[in-house]
Amino acid sequence: MKNFGKVYLIGAGPGDPGLFTLKGKSILERADVVVYDRLVSPAILSFCNASAEMVDVGKMPTHHKVKQSEINKLLVKFAQEKPGAVIARLKGGDPFVFGRGGEEALELIDAGVEFEVVPGITSAISVPAYAGIPVSHRGIATSFHIVTGHEKQEMQTCHSELYETKNFSSQVELCPLGRSTKGGVEESSISGLDFPALAKCPGTLIFLMGISNMEMISRRLIECGKDPKTPLAFIEKGTTPYQRTVMCTLETAGETILRENVTAPAITIMGGVVELGKILAWRKDLPLSGRRLVITRAAKQAGGIASRLTALGAEVIETPMIETRGVEPRVGSLDGTAADFADLSNFDVLAFTSTNGVDSFFELLFRAGLDIRSLAGKKIASVGKITEKKLLERGIRCDYVPEDHTGEGLGKLLASKCLSETQCASHSELYETKNFSSQVELCPLGRSTKCEVEESRILLLQGNLADDTILKLLPKATRWVVYETLPVATLPDWKREAVAGADAVVFASSSAVENFMNALKLPQSTEGAASNLSAQRPHLAFSIGRLTSATAKKYDFEVVESEETSMDSLVKKITEYYAV
Ligand code: SAH
Numbered sequence: 001m002k003n004f005g006k007v008y009l010i011g012a013g014p015g016d017p018g019l020f021t022l023k024g025k026s027i028l029e030r031a032d033v034v035v036y037d038r039l040v041s042p043a044i045l046s047f048c049n050a051s052a053e054m055v056d057v058g059k060m061p062t063h064h065k066v067k068q069s070e071i072n073k074l075l076v077k078f079a080q081e082k083p084g085a086v087i088a089r090l091k092g093g094d095p096f097v098f099g100r101g102g103e104e105a106l107e108l109i110d111a112g113v114e115f116e117v118v119p120g121i122t123s124a125i126s127v128p129a130y131a132g133i134p135v136s137h138r139g140i141a142t143s144f145h146i147v148t149g150h151e152k153q154e155m156q157t158c159h160s161e162l163y164e165t166k167n168f169s170s171q172v173e174l175c176p177l178g179r180s181t182k183g184g185v186e187e188s189s190i191s192g193l194d195f196p197a198l199a200k201c202p203g204t205l206i207f208l209m210g211i212s213n214m215e216m217i218s219r220r221l222i223e224c225g226k227d228p229k230t231p232l233a234f235i236e237k238g239t240t241p242y243q244r245t246v247m248c249t250l251e252t253a254g255e256t257i258l259r260e261n262v263t264a265p266a267i268t269i270m271g272g273v274v275e276l277g278k279i280l281a282w283r284k285d286l287p288l289s290g291r292r293l294v295i296t297r298a299a300k301q302a303g304g305i306a307s308r309l310t311a312l313g314a315e316v317i318e319t320p321m322i323e324t325r326g327v328e329p330r331v332g333s334l335d336g337t338a339a340d341f342a343d344l345s346n347f348d349v350l351a352f353t354s355t356n357g358v359d360s361f362f363e364l365l366f367r368a369g370l371d372i373r374s375l376a377g378k379k380i381a382s383v384g385k386i387t388e389k390k391l392l393e394r395g396i397r398c399d400y401v402p403e404d405h406t407g408e409g410l411g412k413l414l415a416s417k418c419l420s421e422t423q424c425a426s427h428s429e430l431y432e433t434k435n436f437s438s439q440v441e442l443c444p445l446g447r448s449t450k451c452e453v454e455e456s457r458i459l460l461l462q463g464n465l466a467d468d469t470i471l472k473l474l475p476k477a478t479r480w481v482v483y484e485t486l487p488v489a490t491l492p493d494w495k496r497e498a499v500a501g502a503d504a505v506v507f508a509s510s511s512a513v514e515n516f517m518n519a520l521k522l523p524q525s526t527e528g529a530a531s532n533l534s535a536q537r538p539h540l541a542f543s544i545g546r547l548t549s550a551t552a553k554k555y556d557f558e559v560v561e562s563e564e565t566s567m568d569s570l571v572k573k574i575t576e577y578y579a580v
């Protein structure tokens with residue numbers, strides 16, 4: 001293989017982000033380029049690295065955004081132009097189940113590009129499962145068959161080579177009815193189907209992409225002898241908060257699609273197992289089913305409210321309005337002078353107050369040409385358990401973790417470790433609260449010679465928004481600002497699209513409203529091209545309190561305010577609002 005980038009053909013599963021594979025997620029997190037399809041949900045796209053190049057080749061049912069042959073070329077081009085890059089090709093369901101992943105892989109092989117396949121959960125099986133329909137069931141169905149209800153013309157004309165090797169001509173012979181009798185454009189898109197064999201087959205039939213052709217497919221199956229009363233279900237947008245199941249029989253399939261307005265993406269499943277769905281439908285209609293809500297909190301904080309709204313049935317689009325960025329270390333406040341990693345030897349204790357601090361510090365350490373060995377012999381302090389765990393992942397045990405997991409707790413703990421005779425006078429208050437006399441008894445010498453830590457040799461590694469709590473308790477310590485927290489400047493296109501289609505935005509602060517409206521503005525350069533997207537946003541806002549509401553109203557939101565300034569109360573308000 002040449003020195004190209006590597007392509008990963010990844011299945012994104014049917015929609016529910018919880019059904020995405022761990023392997024797929026870990027590749028997305030480090031992907032440099034992500035080429036994705038329409039059926040991939042925003043929740044899965046949000047696993048991607050913020051700096052990844054996002055390429056939307058999604059297809060709408062009626063028009064192709066990017067032709068398959070162009071997608072193939074695009075993958076090869078990215079791989080050739082970006083040696084060493086990780087290129088994720090993200091597709092709905094499984095890439096090799098009507099996902100054209102095989103065609104892409106053939107093209108990559110031809111071009112000498114290395115690739116891997118990461119299977120996904122196919123909609124063919126998981127969507128019925130979410131509707132309580134097992135595709136096989138003892139005594140009812142001993143096999144199941146996944147069939148395409150729509151085969152593209154493009155595929156038949158431009159891949160003759162593939163068909164030769166697959167002995168396509170024999171398929172033609174197998175399905176003479178399908179090809180010869182009905183003609184026309186629609187017919188040709190299912191001409192590869194062997195209707196007599198399908199009609200005879202006693203197993204469960206599962207059609208993907210078949211909605212627009214289903215009237216014809218059901219007619220042909222009945223003509224070929226399949227029982228018109230065969231139970232049939234359409235499952236629309238399966239595994240998402242918009243999932244809907246419509247049941248009928250083979251003979252009423254066409255009229256049911258029209259009457260119930262069944263739309264893509266939907267699968268069609270036929271056979272006795274469909275009846276089980278009436279008993280086994282386990283997915284309850286939840287209070288927020290079918291609602292898409294934008295959450296504007298920082299990802300870490302959003303976790304709590306996002307998972308609660310998801311559990312209530314909503315599709316949650318996490319759009320944190322602030323982001324953290326590593327910086328060159330600076331001393332003390334943001335306008336301090338640059339710190340130098342050569343100074344690291346001046347410190348005996350490194351104190352971390354966030355996981356971001358840990359990540360940023362190590363990034364800077366590596367960039368300075370150093371590594372973990374320059375920390376040998378130093379004591380490590382962490383504000384709490386999560387930061388402690390992050391350090392442990394890097395092979396570092398913490399020496400100091402306060403019991404109460406706060407900055408104040410950490411400051412006090414470290415202060416108690418650096419007591420000395422001279423400091424004693426200036427820390428009288430501290431000694432009182434820490435019951436210093438007993439410590440003195442424990443280490444009478446310690447006051448002068450044995451203090452564990454020298455205050456001036458403590459280094460705090462913090463973000464630009466950290467307050468001075470710890471520095472006040474340890475005035476001789478040094479602080480390096482190792483990362484910055486800034487408002488998000490703009491939203492990527494996929495997120496704009498997700499926001500445009502949302503029902504409401506949830507705001508937990510006034511600044512989140514301001515940042516959200518700013519981030520919706522398009523960068524000058526793309527203003528003309530995509531201005532229609534920037535205008536599209538929900539006009540309903542759920543707000544946590546008075547100030548937030550006032551700001552939201554300023555931007556023309558219809559505001560629903562929570563009773564109390566708490567997340568509990570806000571979630572309750574959202575649920576009540578949609579209950580009526
Ligand atoms: N590779 C995909 C299938 C791609 S073909 C897979 O393994 O699932 C696209 C078709 O898949 C759609 O037309 C629809 O029939 C089906 N499909 C995909 N996701 C679906 C979903 N969430 N609900 C219902 N049908 C879905």
